[in-house]
Amino acid sequence: MNLKAQLRETLKEAMKSQDALRKKVMRMTLAQVKNAEVAKQEELEETEVLGVLEKEVKARREAIEGAQQAGRPGLIEEAEAEIAILQEFLPESLSEEELRTIVEEVIADVGATSMREMGKVMGALMPKIKGRADGGVANKMVREILG
8 A cells, every 4th residue: 555545544544533633634644745746747656755744744843843932832742743643654764873874875885075075975865864864964964974
């Protein structure tokens, strides 16, 4: 079963069990997938659907930051619950050690020796870690190793 079908099935289950939060998250996510398909004018591939899920998680994390600054604990809890639901559909995250190993391999493959080659490294790295690690964390690690 592909990811989009899993999202639809989860929506159906949430509707049957009257799980309002899960239903809301699935509807918003499926709407974002549909918007991306309309923009692309064709059905999304599995990796593109993963990208939509990652954007949704990132949006929730940004909402948490904003809610913390505004002192809104209720919004923080809701966003964290939504992230937990979305992460069920994302591949398991890489540990810091696993990410470091992949970063070092990519740097060796590309033959990068300085910060000038950061773009080459990130270009080769991101497809390998897509959906499994945060790009910002990877970027920081590449800078640390190359710097």
